[in-house]
Amino acid sequence: MGPERALPCSPEFETSEQYVDTLLDFIGSSELLHALCGGVHVLDFFTRKPDLYTLVIDSEWRSFFRAHDIMDILDLLMREDLNIFNQETNSWREGPVPPESLLQFIKQIRRLSLRREHTPIERKNQKGTNGPKTSHTLARQVAVGMNVKKIHEVDNFCRYLDRLTSEIAGSTNQEITHLVDFGAGQNYLGRALASEPYNKHIIALESRAHNIEGARNWDVLAKLAPKQQTMVNKKEWRKAMAEQGISEKEALKQDLKGERGFHAETPVEEQPAQATLKISNQGVGSIQYVEHYIKDGDLSRVVPQIVDQDVVREKVTSDLDTAAAQPPSSKQIPDNFVEGNLQVDDSIKAQDPRLLIISLHSCGNLVHHGIRSLLLNPAVSAVALVGCCYNLLTERLGPPTYKLPSLRSNHPRLTETSEAHDPHGFPMSSRLCNQSTSSGKGLRLNITARMMAVQAPQNWGKKDSEDFFKRHFYRALLQRIFMDKGIVAAPEPEDVEKNNGSPLGWSAGGGTAPIILGSLRKSCYESFTAYVRGALDKLVNDPTRGDLFKEKMCSMTDDEIRNYETEFKERGKELSVMWSLMAFSAGVIEAAIVVDRYLFLREQDEVADAWVEAVFEFKHSPRNLVVVGIKK
Structure with missing residues (x-):
């Protein structure tokens, strides 16, 4: 069961254990990696002296980058066959060849990044037998509401989970009875798994009631659940309108505006919301929606609903009787309680439930x-879990430290997450918690490093790259204007001796204060002048600092703004090179996060097997690695 190798690492490594050792040693000791992934923030690119590019990038590398186009540099980092440099050559793409130290760094990042190649699984047809490979197998009504990316993800993950459940049943002689979807959202995945040809029993856990309601609406639109039958007594409605002094004409106008009137559907008899959705007449799949805020891995309030509904009914009745004598409070209602959850179809209950968490x-x-x-x-x-949004992870070990503390940003979210000491945060495994690094015990990744780990530079085309680089250039240059205008203070240099003896030293809080700008209209990126004007339109309305922006910046002329762009234009490429190096290098940061989850499972006595493999095409969905754990 599972792939031949537990981790999809480079074939250069004989075992997964050898790969893990090399990966953690590199992350723990590489000063350049610390700088590129976690130390550099684009906001500070034009505000520091010496500038970040000179501070971080070796002079020999800078000379090479200066002579080549940024798209050629991206090719070198991720796609070029580096073996061509083993032969004696004096030029590459009409320019100098890369320095040997740069080539070695690129090779190291490539070999330590996890392999992302995906092998499609043969589809299962309506009769349950295997058929030819196709682009996707989701029925048209099941795919309603999904874009191309979501169809690819759901279709391939359904095939994977179907095979996984079969393999578990074959190796343990016990069937998986239910699939529990953590954070089901609009339940695209659960809807597909409960339909033909998979017919799985799905428990959809979701913390937001409006998402559950939305999922139910998609079930109806997909023709997987019947629309509620309604009837209206027109004579009674007219009588009620007359008693309220509302004419029929006015009532109909209200109805057209979306208010309750004659055309509003009124159930003949109010029915509690159905917790279970039986999928189609032919299939045996089902969906049970459960509103449950997932704050840990404890499912003790969810599992009883699958086993014995009488237990749940007694629990809910007891809780509501207690709450009736007091003012309503969300803390008094069980996390998993949704009106209607008691009406679970007997056919999906199990005396001995065996759950697969997905x-x-x-x-x-x-x-x-x-x-x-x-x-x-x-x-x-x-x-079987596919993660994303690593920037939303909390930190378990506390403030991150670096060999080069001067590169530490003072972004407030960095401080907030680094001081959380959250037992549910990163890292999970004892191995990473006790890993020796150049800065102490335990592997730490700050929010900037984790944010970079969700980049997918391999998917950048020329247009994508230009858009990324323009946005970063405009934002970094705007920060320089903020500093020059006195809205944020310039970073102050510290004595080298107070900075761990680093000759690159600036203060540990060595960045300018961040200004949260948020998104801007597409038209704001047509020119730097339009960008500054669009940003000011938002910032002058800031309740705390709006007056400061009006005082310091509203008098700026278009010529003054254009002068900034002209002055820093040549350094825009330096920022593009830096961002490309950061995104490329962050492949090993994502590897560390995924490996940590794998190692945690391996460390548990209850776990029989664990592995990681790709389940989507990287070009469609870069976060394509599933972490699987099987209990003994």
């Missing part, structure tokens, strides 16, 4: 909660 692109700590559910709940037999 999730498609779980944000932040949600993957950690899913992994821990394998240990905390006897009914959970396995997990």
Whole structure:
């Protein structure tokens, strides 16, 4: 069961263990990696002296980058066959060849980044047998509401989970009875799994009631659930309108505006919301929606709903009787309670439930909660989780430290997350918590490093790259204007001796104060002048600093703004090179996060097997690695 190798690492490594050792040694010791992934923030690119580019990038590298186009540099980092430089050559793409130290750095990042190649699984047809490989197999009505990317993800993950459940049943002689989707959202994945040809029983956990309601509406639009039959007594309605002094004409106008009137559908008899959705007349799949805020891996309030509804009914009745004598409070209502959850179809209950915890692109700590559910709940037999949004992870070990503390940004979110000491945060495994690094015990990744880990530079085309680089250039240059106008203070140099003896030293809080700008209209990126004007339109309305922006910047002329762009234009390429190096290098940061989850599972006595593999095409969905754990 599972792939031949537990981790999809380079074939240069004989074992997964050898790969892990090399990966963690490199991350723990490479000063350049610390600078590129976690130390550099684009906001500070034009505000420091010496500038970040000179501070971080070797002079020999800078000379090479100066002589080549940025798209050629991206090719060198990610696509060029580096073996061509083993032969004696004096030029590359009509310019100098890369320095040997740069080539060695590129080779190291490539070999330590996890392999992302995906091998499609043969589809299963309506009769349950295997058929030819196709682009996707989702029925048209099941795919309603999905874009191309979502169809690719759902279709391939359904095939993967179907095969996984079969393999678990074959190796343990016990069937998986239910798939529990952590953070189901609009339930695209669950809807597909419950339909033909998979017919799985789905428990869709979701913390937001409006998402559950939205998912139910998609079920109806997909013709997988019947629309509620309604009838209206027109004579009674007219009588009610007359008693309220409202004419029929006025009532109809209100109805057209979306208010309640004659055309509003009124159920004949109010029915509680159905917790279970039986999928089609032919299939045996089902969906049970459960509103549940997932704050850890404990499912003790969810599993009883699958086993014995009488237990749940007694629990809910007791809680509501207690709450009736007091003012309503969300803390008094069980996390999993949704009106109608008691009406679960008997056909999907199990005396001995065996659960597979699944999730498609779980944000932040949600993957950690899913992994821990394998240990905390006897009914959970396995997990298969695809993560994303690493920037939303909290930090377990506290403030990150660096060999070059001068590169530490003072972004408020960096401080907030680094001081959280959250037991549910990163890292999970004892191995990473105890890993020796150049800056002490334990591997730490700040929010800037984790934010870079969600980049996908391999998918950047020329237009994408130009758009990225323009946005970063404009934002970094605007920060320089903020500093020059006195809105934010310039970073102050510190004595070298107070900076761990680093000759590159500036103060540990060595960045300018961040200004949260948010998104701007597309038209704001037509020129730097339009960008500054668009940003000011938002910032002058800031309740705390709006007056300061009006005082310091509203008098700027278009010529003054254009002069900034002209002065720093040549350094725009330097920022593009830096951002490309940061995004490329962050492949090993994502590898560390994924490997940490794998190692945590391997460290548990209850776990029989664990592995990581790709389940989507990287070009469609860069966060394409699933972490699987099987309980003994």
